[in-house]
Amino acid sequence: QAGLTQPPSVSKDLRQTATLTCTGNSNDVGNEGAAWLQQHQGHPPKLLSYRNNNRPSGISERFSASRSGNTASLTITGLQPEDEADYYCSAWDSRLSVVVFGGGTKLTVL
Amino acid sequence: QVQLQESGPGLVKPSETLSLTCSVSGYSISSQSYWGWIRQAPGKGLEWIATISHTGTTYYNPSLRGRVTISIDTSKIHLSLRLTSVTAADTAVYFCASQLGGRDYADFWGQGALVTVSS
Numbered sequence: 001q002a003g004l005t006q007p008p009s010v011s012k013d014l015r016q017t018a019t020l021t022c023t024g025n026s027n028d029v030g031n032e033g034a035a036w037l038q039q040h041q042g043h044p045p046k047l048l049s050y051r052n053n054n055r056p057s058g059i060s061e062r063f064s065a066s067r068s069g070n071t072a073s074l075t076i077t078g079l080q081p082e083d084e085a086d087y088y089c090s091a092w093d094s095r096l097s098v099v100v101f102g103g104g105t106k107l108t109v110l
Numbered sequence: 111q112v113q114l115q116e117s118g119p120g121l122v123k124p125s126e127t128l129s130l131t132c133s134v135s136g137y138s139i140s141s142q143s144y145w146g147w148i149r150q151a152p153g154k155g156l157e158w159i160a161t162i163s164h165t166g167t168t169y170y171n172p173s174l175r176g177r178v179t180i181s182i183d184t185s186k187i188h189l190s191l192r193l194t195s196v197t198a199a200d201t202a203v204y205f206c207a208s209q210l211g212g213r214d215y216a217d218f219w220g221q222g223a224l225v226t227v228s229s
Contacts, residue, residue: 033214035214035216039156044205044219044220050211050214051214051215086155088156090156090214090216099146099161099214101155102155
């Protein structure tokens with residue numbers, strides 16, 4: 001089962017903007033779009049956005065998602081210390097009828 | 111808001127069957143929805159295991175198909191997972207999650223249950 005591709009790590013300065021990427025193909029990200037999850041160490045994941053750019057209730061507007069072709073992106077503006085976490089993307093693979101995850105990106109806020 | 115809580119044995123012997131239950135509150139598991147199990151091996155990323163719809167349609171990770179069964183119990187308040195013939199590679203934190211918006215993403219997650227496979 002092929003997964004989605006995410007860079008293993010990203011480092012940005014406090015109050016700067018980070019853009020995380022997630023690359024799939026036309027059967028997954030390019031089809032129904034991607035969701036983004038945030039996971040702090042020792043905690044369950046938390047949904048940040050779904051189907052490219054929909055934010056669940058309670059999620060800060062500092063988190064915004066988009067998609068271009070087969071690549072989804074999560075942009076985090078005004079980085080805060082609490083944004084330091086692992087970020088995962090996921091998507092439905094319409095060919096395999098499975099959910100696929102990216103390997104995760106560890107975001108460090110300097 | 112949906113709340114989920116996983117329960118089950120924390121230690122399973124190799125070759126035996128792992129069984130977990132997920133208690134759901136705040137939403138009727140029999141209402142239009144999907145429900146899933148996801149796991150995370152120590153220090154690793156997320157791995158989707160299976161999803162079931164409220165009507166009983168199931169979707170399985172091909173790498174686990176044949177060993178895994180997801181079900182909703184007849185009382186419609188529990189989600190269950192069975193994984194047979196476990197090995198050390200199945201050691202992970204197992205999360206149950208609601209997929210209320212559709213089968214493509216998980217919206218609410220349980221706290222997770224660590225299952226260790228060891229003799």
